[in-house]
Amino acid sequence: MNIGEISKASGVSTKMIRYYEQIELIAPARRTESSYRMYSDSDVHTLRFIRGARDLGFSVEQMKTLLALWKDRSRASSDVKALALGHIAELERKAAAIEAMTKTLKHLVNNCHGDGRPDCPIIDGISKPVADDGHTLPSKFGLTHLV
Amino acid sequence: MNIGEISKASGVSTKMIRYYEQIELIAPARRTESSYRMYSDSDVHTLRFIRGARDLGFSVEQMKTLLALWKDRSRASSDVKALALGHIAELERKAAAIEAMTKTLKHLVNNCHGDGRPDCPIIDGISKPVADDGHTLPSKFGLTHLV
DNA sequence: TATAATCCTTCCCATGGTGGGAAGGTCAAG
DNA sequence: CTTGACCTTCCCACCATGGGAAGGATTATA
Structure with a gap:
């Protein structure tokens, strides 16, 4: 999947995907030989999560925390709840x-x-x-x- | 009155007063010989009006219109009302x-x-x-x- | 296959209000 | 006459997003 495709699949603009990569909210994408960004299905999940979080008004900083909690299978749900309550x-x-x-x-x-x-x-x-x-x-x- | 004094008198920071002058929301202040900005009592009224408008959430663009209406003694109150209703x-x-x-x-x-x-x-x-x-x-x- | 259309890349700029701070001039009080 | 508190201009940062240019890659159509 290239950046245009994952943009459509996730609802996040290509501009923002590159920006999120730049500010290290998401990991740098692998590249083709001609330096096109390449994405996998799991990247779609991540970007949909980000899209949902943005739509709920979370800031980029909060999303960094949320993504960390999302990926940490041993997280305590109380941590997530605290963040949500603060928001x-x-x-x-x-x-x-x-x-x-x-x-x-x-x-x-x-x-x-x-x-x-x-x-x-x-x-x-x-x-x-x-x-x-x-x-x-x-x-x-x-x-x-x-x- | 210099900019620090009018800032205290109006509740608008010196930074913002200079900014408002720059974007032509307010008229350029007269200057002393040493190029200090000088303000009058009526400038205090203007800045308090601006401060109030900002506190009500009006944008700078809307304030430009509001200030024009404020200063126009022959305005129709319906014009003001329409702006307020839109906001x-x-x-x-x-x-x-x-x-x-x-x-x-x-x-x-x-x-x-x-x-x-x-x-x-x-x-x-x-x-x-x-x-x-x-x-x-x-x-x-x-x-x-x-x- | 050649060419055109559509994508991709990076890079810079704009937005809106606001504050921070540096470098240097001015003024008033002690 | 020094010191401190002001003033001046100028540039930078924030936050999240879009616009667009210049140039390369890929794809679709003639």
């Missing part, structure tokens, strides 16, 4: 942040008549006061690093 | 994606005894089948571009 907690933290934004926005929207007039509680409600101690909460708690 | 829809889409992940993960976790034994439904449940037509859904629907 769930993170997802819930992010969901809560999003929900807080949504709630505030909906509140503003509900108070905006939304017609041709310029008066708008949304615009007026966006500005945010700074804490008294001037202690600037890092903006990174916006959306960028949220998920 | 709410996006946030809800993201929340739904996160919730789907959480739901799946919780289901897997609930079926994992999580003891010293290697048997683990989480590991077994991660791998994801590919659609029959081999049509690979773009992985970008993972978490990276989700929020």
